[in-house]
Amino acid sequence: MQQTKGLALEVRLSAYIDGELGEAERSELDALLARDDDARRLLDKLRAGSAFGNRAFEDFLHDPVPLALVRQIKQGPGINPKLERVTTSNLPKRSVRILPRLVAASVGLVLAGGIAGFILGSTTNFVDPVIETAASPWINEIADYHRIYSRQKAHLVEVPAAQAGEIERWLTSSVGVPFKVPDLARKGLAFVGARLLVANGKPVAQLVYRDQEGEIFAICFLRGGDGAGTAELSETIRGDLGFVSWQKEGASFVFVGPSSAAELQDLAQTVAAVI
């Protein structure tokens, strides 16, 4: 606890707001606030400033960070984030901001020959990963589901992998998207089972996989989607999770895993090809 006696009243009231005062000082200020209109007005002003600042600082989190820096952290050194730097923090909307960044990042990829290997051999055009906090609503819901379900030890799935045939019949009829459970064993992922989720008010199939280190990955898909996606695979990162999404034959797909998984796009490409 802090001692603020003798300090300016705004400093004392500021510490009062933060709960940094001892009981005696707190009681003293409570009494002052009960009898002094000016003190109350000052407290209201400090609180208003706090609330205003909180809102303004929240907006900073919507600025994408340099794309290649994420890769450098995930995969180790060898690429120069400055080649892919895109600073568009002044642009107002995510939809406006992302596009020029992606274009610039693509140019950076071409320039940085060393990075080309990352996408060479791919038959699908990837869009570079973007850190963001808001995008397709159904993917936002998937993110919430994944964060909760991936921590479940005993009840990770509704229907276990041993009933793969049943999973295919059940989820195809429930979701309306015909599919085969992709075998990703050669990619180091073991199929654990499936769940039926709900997003955008629609049923969503979730196929759950686990890697050798216990990390959980999932393929999620629904009929239609929010219409925001394309056949092109695009990667986004939201905090600890990475998402590669695409659309195919009237269905929307997303492959979810830890954002630190460098192989996320490669895995998603495999899934997109076989599911």
Added chain:
Amino acid sequence: MRPAAEMKDFRRDLVSLLPKLRRFAMTLTRNANDADDLVQEVCERAISRSHLWNGESRLESWIYAMTRNLWVDEVRKRKVRGTGGMVDIYDQDTLNVEATAEKAVYANQLQEMILSMPEGLASVFLLVNVEGHSYREAATILGIPIGTVMSRLSTARLRLAAMLSEDTERRA
């Protein structure tokens, strides 16, 4: 050297921290380009020194303190170099933000207002009011006495309240 699994966790945590780390860096540099350079340098250093991270306190406190130290070094270097044509960031009256057609957009105006506060106010406000660090933690991260944290915080709040009032009048 850390085991591979631990290193992977560390890298994952670092990626998760990036948006917040960039925001903190912005309060120090008050300039997006410098903030991105600083974040990159901090990440490189954090990974190379990850074996020193004991995992007992908040990772962000360790990373933030490293960020502040690196920025103080950078400001010192710029002073020694005579800034090489650049204005010392702390001598700037206004924020060094590129003019864009969208500059007038409200969200960016808020960011500009925040970052145009005098040196040190935005960092303290961010750490305590927005991210919930205690006064002691904020003082340790920023390398300043707790009394300075307290006075800067109250000053920041009153300035923000004044900004809110101006903003409300302008938008009325």
